[in-house]
Amino acid sequence: MTSLYLLPLLTFAGVLLAVLLVEPRLVANRTPVHRRLAQHAAAVVETGRPIERINVLRESGYRSGSVAERLLRRFPPTATAERELGYANISFGVLRYLLLRMLAGATVGLLLQLLTDNLVLAGAGAVLGVMLPRLVIKRTARQRRTAFEAQLAEAIDLMVGALKAGHGFMQAIETSAGELKDPMKIEMQRMIDQVNVGGNIIVALDGLTKRIDSPDLKLMAAAIAVQRQAGGNLAEVLQNLANTVRERRRIRGEVKALTASASLSGLIVGLLPFGLAVYMIAISTDYREKMLGTVIGHIMLGFSAVWTLIGYFLSQKISKVEY
Known part of the structure; x- marks a missing residue:
């Protein structure tokens, strides 16, 4: 393939890749709340008909209206991609993420083919380009998990103090969320919001373990679930758990x-x-x-x-x- 054909393909792939990377930043202020309010206002003004109901507890990397993303649910790699994006707390969308990886591979491969005219190097570059976004996502998720685990013992101590002061478990979580920084603060706030709209605390904890891949967090979720089923002194359970988390961190x-x-x-x-x-x-x-x-x-x-x-x-x- 000559440079006459490679250059337009490279330009197209590069521009599309840049759009995929820049567009989320340009619309960052358009949060889901803003979009829903704008949609509701338009529906009332133009038609007077209410908009469709949505499940406020649903958290997914797919848009229900996208045919391509509904089809992607049938393939196991998309579940892995959605899980990785969740671990990194990146609301990028599974379809956009997979398209970004393919475009990155095509851009790097075409660029190396254009510069070196070597299919072996171009193929290796394409593979590297496909893997690079995933490596960045996994590195972000690993850093986020490390920061979360560093705050976990302190968060449990704050909950223990609130429980001993006579507060309920949800009030203890709110107290802990108010004293800590991200990522612990944002994750606890998600749990609080989920329970406030009718969710179950055990389900909220299970969702937290799916967003943060931490053995210590799974241990805490299991301990709380057992205590709520069997009863007992929750403050004592959490105090022992905090000591266990610190010991595991030291080891x-x-x-x-x-x-x-x-x-x-x-x-x-x-x-x-x-x-x-x-x-x-x-x-x-x-x-x-x-x-x-x-x-x-x-x-x-x-x-x-x-x-x-x-x-x-x-x-x-x-x-x-x-x-």
Whole structure:
């Protein structure tokens, strides 16, 4: 494929990718509440007919009116994508997210093909472009989970204090939400709003565990659910839970310190072949011509990169301790 055809395709993919990234920021002030109020006002003024009822408890990455998104529900990868967006607290929409990944892969692949005229590099770039948005989303979710877990023990202590002062459980959650910062504050406020419109606290806690992938949070949700079914002193249960969460966090820090050297060694060993390849290509003309100018060289580079990455991920998996 010549540059005459590649350049328009690259331009189209790049512009569409930029629109997908910028458009949510331009309409950030158009919250769901604003949109519903505007829709209701238009319906009253123009037709006098009420708008359709919606389920205020429903939280989904799909718009019910989109045929494409309804069809996407039939495919398992869309559930994974929706879960990842929920963990990262990004209301991007599943269809928009998947389209963004495809466009990122197409843009990077077309750009590399245009610059290098090398299908192997273009294919590798396309795969990297497809994976990059997911890596960013997972990194955001991991940072959010870490921040949430750092606040969890303090939040439980605040709830214990409120319960001992004679407040109910929902009042204790409100007290805790008022004293803490995001992400704990926003998640507790979501629970409060869900209960205020008729939801069940156990269902609200279950929804929280689906938005924050934290073992400590799941432990808290299970403890509260058992206490509400079997009875008992909730303040004492939460106090013991706070101590358990702190102990788990301390052990987690010790494990991370003990495995840091193994993780760093795996990273160095994984990056060494790539650095050596760049060095050899830069200083040796013959090596560069054979590796970059022949089909067998492309195949060798591709296999080397694949097996190096496999070895790196295996070493990271081995050094990761489950606790």
